[in-house]
Amino acid sequence: MRRFAPALLLLLAVVARADGGYVRIPAGEYKSVIRYEDGNGKRQVPAFAMMKRPVTNGEFLAFVRRHPEWRRDRVPSIFAERGHYLAHWSAPLQPGATALPQQAVTEVSWFAATAFCEAQNARLPTWAEWEYTSAADATRRDARADPQWREAILGWYARPANAPMSPVGKSPANVYGVQDLHGLIWEWTQDYAAMLVSGDNRTQSDPDLAKFCGAGALSMDDRENYAVLMRVAMLSSLEAVNSTSSLGFRCARDLP
């Protein structure tokens, strides 16, 4: 038995690492920047677990090795755009100098991000989960009314987009222990497509113009919260097959 103890410890360590470092986010109520016709603005978020940091190139490479159907040269075109998906990697199994192992993976489609999370018995976070968690700073669960919080996040947008991306895990952890929700990348959410869907039967005459008006309007109460409003606008403009050089993801899990 004693002989097995070190092996067991090693196994536990491997499992912990493969787990990607999830932290528990307690249940709570918050006010979204999206105001829906069917709610009073307050949204309940049940307790869940979220990855502490965004998924890195190193982690995504390990996933692609285990699931070669997600290699950029093999992925079906309905699930990721050829020529965009992981296009900044040197080769299908070689991220290379432009995609360092500790940098957040980007240029991944919603389908690929979803598959990565499913492979670890997880899922993408919902927008509500993401927004709720991202409202925190190092000491408060909702720091959004603080002008300094807003300034700090907006500072990110002032930085040139072509500057090399910092590795993940360099920003201060928020009160839940989660890092890099702001300042590094945009992130896919499970329901990115559902954020601003308009009401039944209202848009058929002019789908392109009216698709996102009506039901889910951006709340003008929060018009100064540009950072989060920009995320909503950006995510709403995407299709699941798309990828961009600043869009990555992290996974979440229901709690048992």
Place this chain on the structure above:
Amino acid sequence: MKRACLFSLLLIPVLAFAAAPLPPDSILQSSGQYTRQDGRNFHLADRRGSVQVVGMFYSSCPYMCPLLIDTGLGVDHALAPGELARLQVMLVSIDPARDTPAALAALAKKRHLDGSRWTLARTDEDSVRKLAALLGVRYRRLANGDFNHTSRLLLLDAEGRIVAQTEKMGAAPDPAFLAAVHKALAQPGR
């Protein structure tokens, strides 16, 4: 023994058919187990081989989904009998919690949908989300259990590739969509 041989001979064309991978742009690659209104389970890949009109709906939907069915029936009515026999229609529910096979069967009966050509289907929530993403359908569950959703019908060729789509709903079919249906049905089947 003879019967087993005969059986394996019968299997050969089936296996050959199944062996050819779906094209990279085929919607039918989406995984997940689906269930029809008659309770039969299937995967999207099983629907390979027929031209089909597909859409997403939910059976307790007050306005748009009846119109979605009207639109599908409108396409049916505009086809010649020979064409009709070769066109499949599949509507997948965005409300798997309430749309049990029994609920789907009740709707199919109410709307007199031909079960040999019309499939009303349900699947798990993850597969609904993926199919909606592939078809470009956006939906959100409301507090009262109804949904906001965009409505569109898509035409898939026999390999499951999107060849046309329309957001014009109503019993009088979108002429461009109908033209695409005629054209797809005129292609030699495999």
